[in-house]
Amino acid sequence: xxxxxxxxxxxxxxxxxxxxxxxxxxxxxxxxxxxxxxxxxxxxxxxxxxxxxxxxxxxxxxxxxxxxxxxxxxxxxxxxxxxxxxxxxxxxxxxxxxxxxxxxxxxxxxxxxxxxxxxxxxxxxxxxxxxxxxxxxxxxxx
Numbered sequence: 001x002x003x004x005x006x007x008x009x010x011x012x013x014x015x016x017x018x019x020x021x022x023x024x025x026x027x028x029x030x031x032x033x034x035x036x037x038x039x040x041x042x043x044x045x046x047x048x049x050x051x052x053x054x055x056x057x058x059x060x061x062x063x064x065x066x067x068x069x070x071x072x073x074x075x076x077x078x079x080x081x082x083x084x085x086x087x088x089x090x091x092x093x094x095x096x097x098x099x100x101x102x103x104x105x106x107x108x109x110x111x112x113x114x115x116x117x118x119x120x121x122x123x124x125x126x127x128x129x130x131x132x133x134x135x136x137x138x139x140x141x142x
Contacts, residue, residue, distance in 0.1 A: 010048040019054060020061045030060060033071055036082060052087050059087075 017024050031037050037053055049057070056078065063074040081087065 010050065011054055013047050013049075016049050016054055016057055020057050022057075022061055027057065030057065034060060034075060034078060036078065055087055056082075 011019070013024055013027060017027055020027070022030075031047075034056070036056060037049075040048055059081070060074055060078060063069040063077055064071070069077060
């Protein structure tokens with residue numbers, strides 16, 4: 001479950017990953033897909049994120065993992081929400097972003113596997129008949 005990070009001006013990648021409950025490689029991929037996520041670098045080559053970017057990352061996670069959006073769909077939704085001003089002041093406007101229904105407490109709970117479909121019935125075959133038919137095909141091809 002994503003955690004709310006302590007309020008401050010800059011967040012390290014590890015803090016953002018922990019808060020958003022995503023792996024670092026996922027966050028790095030999102031940086032390539034969502035241009036709004038700059039992830040500036042500090043004096044060392046580490047990326048730092050603003051509170052606004054942390055809010056956007058949390059929203060991306062919600063769209064992709066909880067609401068089932070594709071990357072393209074989430075990108076469009078984020079652009080629409082940014083143009084509506086939902087991420088101003090470091091945090092998104094909760095009224096515009098509140099889910100219509102309560103979100104389950106365990107977003108990563110295992111999904112029960114669907115029962116395996118019944119195997120299609122295969123008619124019994126005679127291997128000798130198949131061999132004979134293959135020989136006939138081979139004769140036609142010569």
